[in-house]
Amino acid sequence: MTEPFAIESNKELTEKLVQARRELHRHPELAEEEYETTGKLRQWLTGAGISILDLPLKTGLIAEIGSGEPKVALRADIDALPIAEETGLPFSSAIPGKMHACGHDFHTAVILGAAYLLKSRERELQGTVRILFQPAEETGAGAPAVLASGGLSGVSAIFGLHSNPDLPSGSFGTRTGALTAGVDCFVIAIRGTGAHAAQPERGEDSILAAAHIVTALQSIASRLTPAGESVVVSVTQINGGTTWNVLPELVELKGTVRTHNEQIRSRIPGQIRQIINGIAAASGTSAELKWIPGPPATVNSGRWADFAKQQAAEFGYSVHDLAPQMIGEDFAYYLREISGAFVNIGTGGTYSQHHPKFDTDESALLPAAQYFAGLAEAALKELVHFPGITPLRPRA
Numbered sequence: 001m002t003e004p005f006a007i008e009s010n011k012e013l014t015e016k017l018v019q020a021r022r023e024l025h026r027h028p029e030l031a032e033e034e035y036e037t038t039g040k041l042r043q044w045l046t047g048a049g050i051s052i053l054d055l056p057l058k059t060g061l062i063a064e065i066g067s068g069e070p071k072v073a074l075r076a077d078i079d080a081l082p083i084a085e086e087t088g089l090p091f092s093s094a095i096p097g098k099m100h101a102c103g104h105d106f107h108t109a110v111i112l113g114a115a116y117l118l119k120s121r122e123r124e125l126q127g128t129v130r131i132l133f134q135p136a137e138e139t140g141a142g143a144p145a146v147l148a149s150g151g152l153s154g155v156s157a158i159f160g161l162h163s164n165p166d167l168p169s170g171s172f173g174t175r176t177g178a179l180t181a182g183v184d185c186f187v188i189a190i191r192g193t194g195a196h197a198a199q200p201e202r203g204e205d206s207i208l209a210a211a212h213i214v215t216a217l218q219s220i221a222s223r224l225t226p227a228g229e230s231v232v233v234s235v236t237q238i239n240g241g242t243t244w245n246v247l248p249e250l251v252e253l254k255g256t257v258r259t260h261n262e263q264i265r266s267r268i269p270g271q272i273r274q275i276i277n278g279i280a281a282a283s284g285t286s287a288e289l290k291w292i293p294g295p296p297a298t299v300n301s302g303r304w305a306d307f308a309k310q311q312a313a314e315f316g317y318s319v320h321d322l323a324p325q326m327i328g329e330d331f332a333y334y335l336r337e338i339s340g341a342f343v344n345i346g347t348g349g350t351y352s353q354h355h356p357k358f359d360t361d362e363s364a365l366l367p368a369a370q371y372f373a374g375l376a377e378a379a380l381k382e383l384v385h386f387p388g389i390t391p392l393r394p395r396a
Contacts, residue, residue: 005049005119010366013113017365020044021109022091028080028098028105031136034059037078037108041133044112050119050131055149060135060142062151065118066125070383071391072376073130073152073338075160075331076111077104077137086356102353103163106360108133110161110345113369118376127380130155136330140183140294143333153394156387157304157379158340159372160331165353167346169364172317172371174309174343175324176302178260181230183294183328184268188213188253188276190240192285197245204284207240210251212279213287214238217255220271225264232258232326233268258326260297298332304341304379311378312343315371327353338392345371 007013020040029037038059045052045063053062060078085092085099093099100106115131130152136142146152167173190210195203214235221231233255240251259265269291276287313319322344331342345368347360383389 004123005116007116007120013116013369014366016116017109017113017369018362020112021105021362021365024105024108025100026091026094028093028095028100030082030098031079031139031141032059034078034135038133041078041108041112045115048116048119050115053151055151057135057145057149057151060133060146062133062146063115063131064128065115065122065131066128069127069154070380070387071128071130071155072379072383073132073155073158074111074114074372074376075132075134075158075334076107077134077142078108079104079136079138079142081138081354083354083356087359089359099356101355101358102138103347103358103360104137106163106347106365107161109365110368111372113365114372114376117369117373121377125377125380126384129376129380140328140330143295143330147333147337148395150394152334152338152392154391155338156383156389156391158334158338159304159308159375159379160334160342161345161368161372162329162342163347163360164344165347165349165351165358167320167344168348169346169361170318170367171320171346172309172312172343173320173322173346174300174305174341175322176300176305178297178299178324179322179342180298180329180332181258181260181324181326182262182265182297184257184265185292185294186255186257186272187290187292189288190251190253190280190285192247192249192283194249195247197247200247203247205247206249206251206285207247209279209283209285209287210238210240210253212283213253213276216275216279217272219275220268224271229261229264230259230324230326231264258328260324262296295328295330295332296336298329298342299335300341301335301339304339307379307382308341308343308375311375312371315367315374317371339389
């Protein structure tokens with residue numbers, strides 16, 4: 001009989017996880033470019049005797065530990081951001097203009113550690129754990145690709161994590177219901193008639209119309225949405241004009257909309273069109289909206305959010321019931337089809353996610369790896385004794 005994979009000590013595992021995290025941090029890859037990252041993960045997993053599923057994924061992978069039913073999944077995201085690093089760390093990004101500024105290197109190392117721990121206890125598992133290293137979270141394309149691959153077929157519960165610099169190390173947070181927001185992008189093109197800046201009456205001023213639109217869009221949150229609902233409409237780019245004395249024909253606005261309420265989310269494109277068409281008609285310009293939908297809100301199941309918090313308390317975490325967050329997360333696509341929970345692991349720090357000086361506390365790696373291994377084991381036992389969950393079926 002093959003000897004089980006063994007981890008000699010917590011110190012040994014900590015060293016492995018720190019080394020893996022730093023290797024990933026030094027060599028970041030953007031969404032759908034994570035070829036070297038995937039290769040490293042494949043090497044680390046197979047080196048521990050962990051099998052990898054043969055799936056039609058360009059980047060990223062899914063490993064499997066244990067056998068039979070039920071099945072649960074643990075997910076980490078592996079892509080980086082197009083940000084120039086300014087941390088000054090000895091293992092700073094070696095790739096100009098690319099950085100792990102959102103903690104995905106931390107997430108990957110944590111779930112790698114959980115995989116090692118689960119492999120060392122594989123004979124005791126009451127089912128199967130799928131270990132998902134997902135590409136392209138930052139673009140929102142990764143989770144739909146994984147679902148389409150069939151790699152989560154038969155999974156009854158799924159758990160994912162995000163590092164949270166606002167929580168100190170040793171802290172844990174999640175909530176029942178929406179944790180992160182639905183994320184959509186919009187592009188508004190305003191067309192007028194160009195004219196000399198000294199003779200605006202001879203044209204239709206697209207700049208002035210754009211300014212009115214930027215202001216009026218704020219009425220969606222302040223006047224068209226109930227006060228108890230969370231909605232953010234942010235214009236983040238204004239592009240128009242080529243010189244100081246010419247009124248341009250075209251101005252383009254770009255921005256994002258965030259909300260936790262799917263019904264409100266579905267109404268906002270119509271509200272934007274009504275606003276821009278009214279202002280365009282009043283100013284003699286025309287306005288066109290391009291709506292680019294992104295991930296929905298990440299909605300945790302009450303059963304698994306409570307279960308995750310209970311397990312965290314037993315592992316010694318300081319447990320927090322988080323308020324809904326306005327950031328986006330493509331883990332939401334999994335929770336539309338599989339029951340589960342998305343949680344935050346406190347990593348402390350001075351700088352927020354997506355900042356060029358963002359960093360995570362490596363002392364949080366081992367406890368998080370131990371937690372997720374224990375969570376997967378406990379979830380399998382829960383499903384054996386209290387199933388009540390329909391697993392995700394293969395797609396036709």
